[in-house]
Amino acid sequence: MKSSPNNFIDRLKKQKEDALDYIIDTYMPLVKAIAHKILHTQSKQDIDECINDVFLSVWQNAVQFQGNTEDFKKWIGMITKYKAIDRYRQYEKRAAREQSDAVLPQQQTSYTTEHKILEREQKNELLFALSQLAELDRHIFIMKYYLELTNNEIADTLGLTKAAVDNRLYRGKKELAQHDSLKERFI
Numbered sequence: 001m002k003s004s005p006n007n008f009i010d011r012l013k014k015q016k017e018d019a020l021d022y023i024i025d026t027y028m029p030l031v032k033a034i035a036h037k038i039l040h041t042q043s044k045q046d047i048d049e050c051i052n053d054v055f056l057s058v059w060q061n062a063v064q065f066q067g068n069t070e071d072f073k074k075w076i077g078m079i080t081k082y083k084a085i086d087r088y089r090q091y092e093k094r095a096a097r098e099q100s101d102a103v104l105p106q107q108q109t110s111y112t113t114e115h116k117i118l119e120r121e122q123k124n125e126l127l128f129a130l131s132q133l134a135e136l137d138r139h140i141f142i143m144k145y146y147l148e149l150t151n152n153e154i155a156d157t158l159g160l161t162k163a164a165v166d167n168r169l170y171r172g173k174k175e176l177a178q179h180d181s182l183k184e185r186f187i
Helices: 008-013 017-038 044-060 069-110 113-131 135-146 151-158 162-177 180-186
Strands: none
Touching: 008 017, 017 044, 017 069, 044 069, 113 135, 113 162, 135 151, 135 162, 151 162
């Protein structure tokens, strides 16, 4: 027996392949139009995959369908709409992920070897300049800018007054600023 407009729903529920062939022949223009309208920005391959997903879903869920031919047309239209929307959302997420992934290499390449060398040189110059300071001043700078202690904490630790720590930091900054490469850090 062959599928016809009167019996294709019953035959589809019984998993008869001729019913699926009939549905594809009859409803392909509708399914294609809905999928293309929603997925117009995507490739033909993505649209074709969506259409295939629709017919596979109809085949797998035919038992759940209740209704007549007109209801079937609405049902397959809704399946197409939701499959296309799901595919569109997946495409958007993938595009956003690829775009954010594309930004990462650009950020990494902008931080070139030259920058690393310059930073290392500046760090070495700063360490050299700090080594030229008196031992007490060097300890104060390390506590202040490396250990991030407050001036009061430094004063308590070293047995100095807060004013003495402030003065030593001020004088030390002035001395470090005399080095050309360190001026912008301490002025």
